[in-house]
Amino acid sequence: xxxxxxxxxxxxxxxxxxxxxxxxxxxxxxxxxxxxxxxxxxxxxxxxxxxxxxxxxxxxxxxxxxxxxxxxxxxxxxxxxxxxxxxxxxxxxxxxxxxxxxxxxxxxxxxxxxxxxxxxxxxxxxxxxxxxxxxxxxxxxxxxxxxxxxxxxxxxxxxxxxxxxxxxxxxxxxxxxxxxxxxxxxxxxxxxxxxxxxxxxxxxxxxxxxxxxxxxxxxxxxxxxxxxxxxxxxxxxxxxxxxxxxxx
Amino acid sequence: xxxxxxxxxxxxxxxxxxxxxxxxxxxxxxxxxxxxxxxxxxxxxxxxxxxxxxxxxxxxxxxxxxxxxxxxxxxxxxxxxxxxxxxxxxxxxxxxxxxxxxxxxxxxxxxxxxxxxxxxxxxxxxxxxxxxxxxxxxxxxxxxxxxxxxxxxxxxxxxxxxxxxxxxxxxxxxxxxxxxxxxxxxxxxxxxxxxxxxxxxxxxxxxxxxxxxxxxxxxxxxxxxxxxxxxxxxxxxxxxxxxxxxxx
DNA sequence: CGCCGCCTTGACTCCCTTCAATGCGAGTGG
DNA sequence: CCACTCGCATTGAAGGGAGTCAAGGCGGCG
Numbered sequence: 001x002x003x004x005x006x007x008x009x010x011x012x013x014x015x016x017x018x019x020x021x022x023x024x025x026x027x028x029x030x031x032x033x034x035x036x037x038x039x040x041x042x043x044x045x046x047x048x049x050x051x052x053x054x055x056x057x058x059x060x061x062x063x064x065x066x067x068x069x070x071x072x073x074x075x076x077x078x079x080x081x082x083x084x085x086x087x088x089x090x091x092x093x094x095x096x097x098x099x100x101x102x103x104x105x106x107x108x109x110x111x112x113x114x115x116x117x118x119x120x121x122x123x124x125x126x127x128x129x130x131x132x133x134x135x136x137x138x139x140x141x142x143x144x145x146x147x148x149x150x151x152x153x154x155x156x157x158x159x160x161x162x163x164x165x166x167x168x169x170x171x172x173x174x175x176x177x178x179x180x181x182x183x184x185x186x187x188x189x190x191x192x193x194x195x196x197x198x199x200x201x202x203x204x205x206x207x208x209x210x211x212x213x214x215x216x217x218x219x220x221x222x223x224x225x226x227x228x229x230x231x232x233x234x235x236x237x238x239x240x241x242x243x244x245x246x247x248x
Numbered sequence: 249x250x251x252x253x254x255x256x257x258x259x260x261x262x263x264x265x266x267x268x269x270x271x272x273x274x275x276x277x278x279x280x281x282x283x284x285x286x287x288x289x290x291x292x293x294x295x296x297x298x299x300x301x302x303x304x305x306x307x308x309x310x311x312x313x314x315x316x317x318x319x320x321x322x323x324x325x326x327x328x329x330x331x332x333x334x335x336x337x338x339x340x341x342x343x344x345x346x347x348x349x350x351x352x353x354x355x356x357x358x359x360x361x362x363x364x365x366x367x368x369x370x371x372x373x374x375x376x377x378x379x380x381x382x383x384x385x386x387x388x389x390x391x392x393x394x395x396x397x398x399x400x401x402x403x404x405x406x407x408x409x410x411x412x413x414x415x416x417x418x419x420x421x422x423x424x425x426x427x428x429x430x431x432x433x434x435x436x437x438x439x440x441x442x443x444x445x446x447x448x449x450x451x452x453x454x455x456x457x458x459x460x461x462x463x464x465x466x467x468x469x470x471x472x473x474x475x476x477x478x479x480x481x482x483x484x485x486x487x488x489x490x491x492x493x494x495x496x
Numbered sequence: 497c498g499c500c501g502c503c504t505t506g507a508c509t510c511c512c513t514t515c516a517a518t519g520c521g522a523g524t525g526g
Numbered sequence: 527c528c529a530c531t532c533g534c535a536t537t538g539a540a541g542g543g544a545g546t547c548a549a550g551g552c553g554g555c556g
Binding site for chain 4: 162203209
Binding site for chain 2: 076079080082098099100106107127129133136140144147148150152153154157158159198240241
């Protein structure tokens with residue numbers, strides 16, 4: 001009995017403290033005891049197959065999800081079937097924060113590749129957050145960061161032309177990947193052209209043409225889903241000035 | 249001494265419980281004692297003159313603001329001077345939530361008319377939220393609602409044409425005003441055409457033309473800043489189908 | 497092989513932008 | 527009182543960038 005509890009304890013503790021996404025994720029900055037308490041909230045983590053939904057708009061909010069491995073897209077659908085991709089999420093990022101507003105998911109979340117998530121019971125998370133100020137603050141930050149990201153995207157859709165949007169998208173992805181220990185100059189796109197297009201408020205054909213333009217300028221080499229950034233500085237020049245004055 | 253404290257107490261208590269925005273604002277659902285504790289966090293409320301900034305991008309986060317009277321716009325600026333209006337806020341709505349992400353405001357907030365706000369010390373609010381679950385939950389909801397709103401706006405910028413965007417904008421404003429006890433069919437726009445345009449990702453000329461189109465269809469009567477909705481149903485028909493399937 | 501999903505490219509169209517002129521009301525000063 | 531300016535709104539004409547439609551390519555897989 002005691003042994004089982006110990007094993008469980010070890011297993012649960014291992015969930016977060018062993019996670020490669022720890023430093024970008026909800027438990028960032030928590031001490032060991034705090035981490036253990038958060039770990040206890042995390043039900044068995046599970047896999048989501050490529051293309052499978054994690055949740056859908058209209059589902060009641062019970063769980064939030066932290067991405068452990070893989071990537072997701074979130075989107076909203078209009079009644080007449082238009083899709084707007086609202087984001088692409090990487091390990092350490094949270095899914096489902098929009099659902100807190102009305103206790104109901106407003107987005108659909110789909111895995112872009114075979115992935116793994118840590119489900120967190122939201123009401124228990126709120127309860128624990130009252131006792132762990134660092135956790136409470138992290139949750140607030142995650143929510144707020146989502147707002148800031150959406151503002152960046154709004155700036156792109158409202159004020160940038162198609163090539164600028166595409167360059168900004170690639171740079172953003174590059175930066176987030178490099179933060180996670182991947183190469184910033186060579187990576188694989190997990191999403192289709194039409195999903196990039198929806199995210200950027202463009203048609204998939206426009207994405208293809210944008211890619212062709214970047215290739216002509218010898219800024220990138222893109223073959224299918226494979227991206228190589230040949231001239232990072234030149235790529236940044238395309239969007240310098242478009243970005244919020246606050247960042248960097 | 250005792251009398252002063254009582255007077256103060258009454259004054260502070262009056263701040264929220266007398267406020268016409270109470271039912272949409274942060275203290276919604278708090279009981280009397282809880283309300284009193286929140287009231288104590290609210291420093292002296294103050295006025296902001298039309299056109300004046302409440303805060304600017306880059307300012308450190310110390311205060312959040314609840315709007316008591318009036319209206320604001322928030323916007324982000326790019327380095328090369330492009331402005332993207334990210335929202336128009338009415339009484340009971342919160343300003344500054346984006347700043348939690350990095351302890352620094354990322355938006356500019358300007359009063360669209362002579363207004364009055366309730367400043368709330370953020371770190372104290374976080375502290376109090378640990379003791380008042382309802383307050384904690386409200387704060388989370390406000391943050392999450394902001395995300396949902398941004399998603400709606402993204403859907404507009406990404407998938408709707410200029411007339412649909414304008415109609416959706418007017419309907420949204422109409423609905424929020426009516427929730428606050430104003431007429432849903434007759435109201436005054438507090439913002440300029442170019443601000444509406446920036447919000448909707450369009451030029452001000454396109455807004456003017458959109459208004460002309462709505463007028464030709466006898467859906468609205470718009471003279472300068474004065475709006476009269478003549479055919480609410482018809483206006484809704486324009487955007488039915490464009491909206492997220494989850495809402496309503 | 498042949499189908500299917502996804503990507504690419506070209507030609508044409510159209511909606512929104514750009515540029516420009518005009519209107520119009522408020523505030524100011526002669 | 528009127529002339530003048532200034533900020534904001536309106537409307538027209540022309541141009542361009544992204545959308546639409548269509549054809550074809552490429553690669554994976556039954």
